[in-house]
Amino acid sequence: MIVEQVTGRTSLEEVDEFCRTERQGPSLVFPAHTAPLDIKFKEDGSAAYVAFHGSWNRSPPDGYRLGKIAFANGQPVANVSDTDAVEYVLENQDTTKCPNACFRPVGLAFDKKGRLFMTSDQSGEIFVITGA
Incomplete structure (x- = not known):
């Protein structure tokens, strides 16, 4: 799973938490x-x-x-x-x-x-x- 390789997380809940706490969200969306x-x-x-x-x-x-x-x-x-x-x-x-x-x-x-x-x-x- 590519997400696991990038984040080191295995579950979707862990990935969601990683994205919320370790990454910046978009300033605008299209x-x-x-x-x-x-x-x-x-x-x-x-x-x-x-x-x-x-x-x-x-x-x-x-x-x-x-x-x-x-x-x-x-x-x-x-x-x-x-x-x-x-x-x-x-x-x-x-x-x-x-x-x-x-x-x-x-x-x-x-x-x-x-x-x-x-x-x-x-x-x-x-x-x-x-x-x-």
Whole structure:
């Protein structure tokens, strides 16, 4: 059992206790199948942008958007249970057409002017987000 090799614990109760006491939980969580593939921070650290690639086998499809998460002092502003932690900057209007007929975010990059570039592997496009 891999968990036993990593934690030295054999029962699920022991593993749960190990995770609660010996590890730090997530600061934020995202819905299943949204597939966050890339994250880039603004130079001043006030926000992180996340490329949610999206699901290919979920009904209804989910993801297929660019999200922005507010940060302060190196941590997300939102609480881990906040369902509105991500502000969606760019979304497909109809995800029922995904993955075949929509953009599908993959990579992100900022240039020296502060513009955010986002690639889409499905559509072959490069998006430029100004005022990010």
